[in-house]
Amino acid sequence: MKRQGDVLIVMIGAIPKGATKRKSRVLSEGEVTGHAHRLDGGKVYEKEDVLYFRAESVVHLNHEEHATLTLEPGAYRVIQQREYEPEGWRNVGD
Numbered sequence: 001m002k003r004q005g006d007v008l009i010v011m012i013g014a015i016p017k018g019a020t021k022r023k024s025r026v027l028s029e030g031e032v033t034g035h036a037h038r039l040d041g042g043k044v045y046e047k048e049d050v051l052y053f054r055a056e057s058v059v060h061l062n063h064e065e066h067a068t069l070t071l072e073p074g075a076y077r078v079i080q081q082r083e084y085e086p087e088g089w090r091n092v093g094d
Helices: none
Strands: 002-004 007-012 026-029 036-039 043-047 050-055 059-063 066-071 074-080 082-085 088-091
Antiparallel strands (some): 002 007, 007 074, 026 036, 036 059, 043 050
């Protein structure tokens, strides 16, 4: 398990069946600064508003305001940190 700002990366056994491949390698875009958590390799998938990615070799997760994360080959789930406000739950913005 690794964290970069408001994004948590968890290794999983496999990408869920029925997940669709996305063109972009952006895992999360910052609401305030416009910076993005972006992979430099691998394939990103989505199923039911949850992101996953598969890395066939070592990949890096980059962001302008955080240290680069190095991720080993495997399948991963992306979890966006959330917080509660009186209006309800919302995703945390970087």
